[in-house]
Amino acid sequence: MVKKIIFWLLAIIITLVTIVYQRVTGPTYPIRGKAYFDQLEIPYRLPRSHVTTSDCPVTLIVPDENVIGYVEYRPYRTKELWTRAPFKRDGDKITAYVPPLPAAGKLEYRVVLFDNDRDLEISIPQYGLVVMRFRGPVPGPVLILHIVVIFLGLLFSVRTGLEALSRSGRPQPLALLAFIFLFLGGLVFGPLVQKYAFGAWWTGFPVGRDLTDTKTLVALIFWGIAVVMGRKGRPARGWYLAASLLTLGVFFIPHSLLGSELRLTYPTPTY
Structure with missing residues (x-):
């Protein structure tokens, strides 16, 4: 029981640190500093x-x-x-x-x-x-749902990895929850936010180079494999741990890196 509490506390702390990191990094975060006149x-x-x-x-x-x-x-x-x-x-x-x-x-x-x-x-x-x-403006409820669900996916992802470290742990149910939340946050609410904000449902691989979309897809593929490998009680601790570490690494890639960009063109002036 004590071990589970410690694992949950660690998972929450790691998730909160990741949230703060996502908040203060990336190409859309304001540039702060001091100038001297x-x-x-x-x-x-x-x-x-x-x-x-x-x-x-x-x-x-x-x-x-x-x-x-x-x-x-x-x-x-x-x-x-x-x-x-x-x-x-x-x-x-x-x-x-x-x-x-x-x-x-x-x-x-x-x-x-x-x-x-x-x-x-x-x-x-x-x-x-x-x-x-x-x-473009994104409705508040849509944005809040996306943020809450995607970080619940991260929380259960980290918690699954910690559970996989214990020989007596049962990571399978946690892994399934991690996959479900990441799927909803990344492939349901994420594209909805993208559509409101930039007019496109998906701009990652294979149709674009948006790292936010692409990294979510990669994490989901790994979790899908891990969940399948762990069916019927088969040992899959290595897969759970790998998917957890990969997901954590994915979240440490700054948000909106190589994001949607409208290339503006202007007519060449004639004289």
């Missing part, structure tokens, strides 16, 4: 994901009223001219608004701040550009 420290949090239904606000706290600037942006992977969105001040807060693109469209941008009186100018980030992807 002369001796003024400016913390920033630059968005890399926004809905298609509204302009995206880019906000900074800049107490010095002599500092002004703009957000410079253009569609990603294009040679379009840069467009500038000026910051507007409200007390210490300055905000610029970037207009949305269609679902899965991306743009690249940077923040430029300057003070003409002191002849100072900085870019945020200092090197490179921020890439932002736009998504």
Whole structure:
């Protein structure tokens, strides 16, 4: 009994750590940092994901009223001219608004701040550009179900692996639950979220290169094999452990890596 409690606590802790990791990594997580304008420290949090239904606000706290600037942006992977969105001040807060693109469209941008009186100018980030992807609005219940069910799949996956380490353990029922939750979260609610957000049910293998879809498929295949191998009480602890470790590794691949991307094309100007 004590061993089971310890195994459940370990499984919950590992799952929570994975949730936090997924939350703070990946190409849609805001870029955070600090910039320095002369001796003024400016913390920033630059968005890399926004809905298609509204302009995206880019906000900074800049107490010095002599500092002004703009957000410079253009569609990603294009040679379009840069467009500038000026910051507007409200007390210490300055905000610029970037207009949305269609679902899965991306743009690249940077923040430029300057003070003409002191002849100072900085870019945020200092090197490179921020890439932002736009998504369609996803109904709250659909998104919540997807998140809850997929992480229940991870929880039971980890718990199955721990159970497989014990010679007296019974990992078969846990493995079946892991497979069911991963199937529902990854192949039912996952594609539904994808459809709402980016207009496509599936963009992983074999039709695309979305790692989120593909890694889910790989994990499910391994769990399917493990469940089949463990039917009728056959020894399959190695399969359960392998599927559990593989699934954990899959969840440590940042979410939305190589995700849906709308390639925008523009007519070549004629003169």
